[in-house]
Amino acid sequence: MPAPYPFLYSFRRCPYAMRARLALAASGMVCELREVVLAQKPQGLLQASPKGTVPVLIQVDGAVLEQSLDIMLWALRGNDPLHWLPGDEASLQDAMRWITQCDGSFKRQLDGYKYPQRHGLPDGLEYRTQGACFLNRLNLQLLAHGFLAGKYAGLADMAIAPFVRQFAHVDPVWFANQDWPALQHWLTAFETSALFEQVMGKYAAWHPEQPAVMFPTPGPTTRQEQVLSLEMHAALPQGAKVAAALCGA
Numbered sequence: 001m002p003a004p005y006p007f008l009y010s011f012r013r014c015p016y017a018m019r020a021r022l023a024l025a026a027s028g029m030v031c032e033l034r035e036v037v038l039a040q041k042p043q044g045l046l047q048a049s050p051k052g053t054v055p056v057l058i059q060v061d062g063a064v065l066e067q068s069l070d071i072m073l074w075a076l077r078g079n080d081p082l083h084w085l086p087g088d089e090a091s092l093q094d095a096m097r098w099i100t101q102c103d104g105s106f107k108r109q110l111d112g113y114k115y116p117q118r119h120g121l122p123d124g125l126e127y128r129t130q131g132a133c134f135l136n137r138l139n140l141q142l143l144a145h146g147f148l149a150g151k152y153a154g155l156a157d158m159a160i161a162p163f164v165r166q167f168a169h170v171d172p173v174w175f176a177n178q179d180w181p182a183l184q185h186w187l188t189a190f191e192t193s194a195l196f197e198q199v200m201g202k203y204a205a206w207h208p209e210q211p212a213v214m215f216p217t218p219g220p221t222t223r224q225e226q227v228l229s230l231e232m233h234a235a236l237p238q239g240a241k242v243a244a245a246l247c248g249a
C-alpha cells in the first residue's frame, strides 16, 4: 500500500532543508517530517538516497527527490499560492543563476568563513571578504527591486535567505556594520516572518516507532503572507528606495 503522505528527511538547522521546508510550507503540500541527526542517519534515508545528505523527500509512489531545489520545485509546481515560481523562462533562469552562485562559490566561502581550521587557516577573514562580494551583489539587486525575484519574494529569495542568514550569524556585529541596508532589511524581514517561524519548529530525532509528525503545521494564511510581502517592500529604508529609483526600478 502506498504511504499516505510523502516523507521528508530534514535537519532543522540545515539551510538546504530550510529552503525545502519553506517551499513545502508555502505550498501547503503536507508530508511526514523525519528529523535527522546527521551523525546517525536512519537506514530508510540511506536506502532511498545513499549519498546521505538532507533534505530528501520520498513521494507516495516511492520516487526520491534528493536535492533541496528539486523539492522546492516539486512543492511549488504542485501548489504555488504565493507565486514564488517565476512566471516566465527568463525569470526562472535569473533565479537559477542566483541560486547556482549561492550553492557554488558562496557556499564554499560560507564554509571557509565558518570553519577556517578545516582549511588550515587561523581565521575566516579571507573567505568573509570573498563572500561579501556575493552579498554586495544581492544588496544591489534588493536595492533596485525589493526582492531577488522582483517586487515580491520568490524562489530565489527563499532558496538563498537561509544561507545569508548563516553568513550573518557568524559575526552579527560585523554584518550589521556593513553598508547593506537592503540586504539587512530583507534578512530581518525573512527571519521575523511567520513563515520562517513556521518552518523552524523543533522536533526530536525521528525513530520508526514514533507517531507521525506532519509538516507543515497550520500556519499563516496565504493572504497574510501576501500582506507580509507587501509590507516588506513598503518598509524598505528610505535610502534603499531612493537608490532603487536611481537604479531604474
Ligand SMILES: N[C@@H](CCC(=O)N[C@@H](CS)C(=O)NCC(=O)O)C(=O)O
Binding pocket: 011, 013, 014, 015, 016, 017, 038, 052, 053, 054, 055, 066, 067, 068, 069
Ligand atoms: N545539494 C544538496 C546538499 C545538501 C547538504 O549538503 N546537506 C547537508 C546538511 S546542511 C548534509 O546533509 N550533509 C551530510 C552530512 O553532514 O553528513 C541539496 O541541495 O539538498
